[in-house]
Each structure stands twice: as C-alpha cells, then as structure tokens.
Amino acid sequence: MTRAPSAAQRRVIDGADPVTGRVRGTEAQLAALLRRGLVFRHPRPPHAYFLTPAGHRIREAADAAPADAAPADGPVADPAAGAGVFAARAGGADEAAGAGPARVREVHSAWQGLLELRRMTNADGAADRPCGWERAHLVRAAALALEAAGHRPADGRADGYRVRATPQPEAVAVYAPDARALADCAATLERAGWQPGEYTEPRTGTRYLLASPRRV
Template sequence: MTREPSASQRRVVRTADPESGLLQGPAPALAALVAQGLAVRHPRPPHRHYLTAAGRRLRDRLDSEPLQLVPPPVPGPATAIGVFRARTGMEDGAADGSPDGSAEDPQRAREVRSAWDGLLEMRRVTNPDRSVERPCGWERTHLTQAAALALEAGRCRGYLVSESAQPEAVRVDGPDSAAYTRALEQAGWQTSAHADRRAGSAYLLASPRRK
C-alpha cells in the first residue's frame, strides 16, 4: 500500500462483507484498492472484488476508530472536530440533566440529522436485505454511540447511555424512559425495563434488533 486510502475507498473497505470480504462500490474506488494491495479482483466473471489480508487489517483498524458520519467542516475560525460523536450524557456540562442540548442549538440539530441520515445509508449499504429499519454491523460494535445517536435523533433529553454487563446491550438511565423506549424502538432497537434496587431507580437495557 503506497498511500492512505481516500474517504470513499475507506467506506468501501468498511462495508465489506464480514465473512467473505466481498466489496461493493464504485469501479474507480475498487480499482484503487486493488492498486494499493487492499483488494483483489477475481479473474472469473463477474469479476468481483475481495479484501486481501492487508485490506482486512485496514478494516479492523477502521472499525476501531470513531465513524465519520458527516464530512469535516470547512476550516475556519470556529472549526469543530469533523468526526461526529453522539452525546451520551457523560460529557462535561451534563449535570443539568439535558446532555444533548440539540433542541436549542440549530447547528447541532443539523449535525444530528446529517449523522442519522448517514447511518441510515450505512444500513442500506451493509445490511444484506438493504433494510434501513434494522441496525447494521457498525452499530453492534459501537453500541454506546449508536444508541446515543438514536436517542439524540429522537430529540430525547436527560438520558445517560453507558455500557452494561449484558452482551450487545447498553444501559439507558434518565427521567423519561417512555420517550427513550419510543425513540430506540423506532430506530430498530429492542428495550426492556429494569429496576436498580441499590439506586432506587429504573433503567432500560437496549440492544440492536436482529430481525
């Protein structure tokens, strides 16, 4: 590999079939990946492209990085970090019980909408049946961020999303469990209510729906 793949080439690598490494994408991007040693073109028709060992290593590295759901902003005096991160409620300044603040911040609301649209497109591209109603592989490997994005896109307030002891599930605390449940289930997640006897409060467990 002679240089770092472009953003479009990285998207193709990210969305490769997890088992076979089959690639889907624009012909120029596929050709560039072959030239970089990240993909191989099958010699027989229909000449599909597959990840090489180097391509699989790149995909593993990309999967461990935050997903750039929206393009970086144009550099300027008020430039923010270009990698979108949904608000989980654990950020600084969340003590007032309203971690997202998107309802009052039009710029943040636009960023959330763009991020959610990008995630739906990822579902369409990577789910075998092209369904946008069901979470995709990225969401299953980034549970906290994915659940937080679903909540923020659903205009929920006051939530706290954290890891849980359950496999493929996150914990959601906050005062409006009905709104959290509605937003998550509309986003393709399944939820269950639980009681924290030590804290004397209720919380949700949420996991990506498979069917």
C-alpha cells in the same frame, strides 16, 4: 508481523466517514486495502467500500489512548471527535453542550448516513433495524438514535439521557431524568430498531432501560 498501512493508505482510512465507515480513494489504494482485509466492497451498486472491524481499529488506534483512560461508566466519546468530526453524545458532564442549528444538521446528517449504511449492509437491504456497525458501536449507535429523535443528552448544565456500556453482549443501559423521559427513550429506540426493556437497579432503585439491537 503484518506490515503497517502506507501513508497513502492511512490517509484513506483516516478519511473514512465517522459514522458509516465509507472510504474513498483511488482504485489502487482501495484494492490494496481490500487485499489486506481493511475494507470490504459492498456487493450492490454503487459498490462502495467500507472499513472492516480491522480497518476501524487502525483508524481509532491513534486517538484511542485518551479514551482508554476514561472510567468504564463514563461518557463514550467518538475517537475522531478531536479531529472536528461528528461525535455521538452519550450524555456526560465533560461532553460538549449545545443544540443549535449546526448540531441539529450534524445529527440529522449522521442519522441519514446510518440509515443508508443499514440499507447497504443488511442482507435484505432493510433500514428499520440496526446493522453490523451499530452492533460494534452500541453506545454511539443508541446515543445517535436518541439525539436524532430530539432527546437531549445530559451535560454539565442540564439533565438528560445517558447511554452506558454494560457487561451484557449487545446491550446498553439508558438512563433518563424521570419515568416519562425513560418511556419516551424506550419508544424512540423501539422505532429505531432496538429492543428496550425497563429494569430496576437492586441497590439504588433507579429505573433504566436495557436495550439491544433487533436482529429480525
């Protein structure tokens, strides 16, 4: 059985950036996490350390239980939201509302951090297409791209975009209040490096986007 991280190592993991997964700690702590496969060291300067998928699972495990109880088509919350850090808004009645200056700053900072993660982790340093973190967190990544571009997520008081997981690999469904809003969401996702296509639900006739991260 794999030994659990020490208390000091857990503090490093828990303190990782919620968007990029970048971690900071002493050289000894980072080296130990690297040996255990919980972080990786980026090959380009400044040779920062980031959580691996295994590291992300450990970070999210403590807060995952409440999220696991949510319905499959419900809003996808950031597991760290309870700790007061940034959470992408996928659109849902039980998500926190508000789009004041503080939220605008948070979204802008998160988006800039994600662009930096793209530059650091895409093999060619490209920032115009999604990276591995986004492929592992499709709903949160697509929601962040939309909110960062100024789209309003749905909440208990107003309609807006909704991003939902789908059974298809590397694809999310995006809903909007009307055809114009849906087209605007498609344009935003395309600029952000996604490939959106418009479809119709057979039973309801509802139009929606099926969007996947672009690879090239």
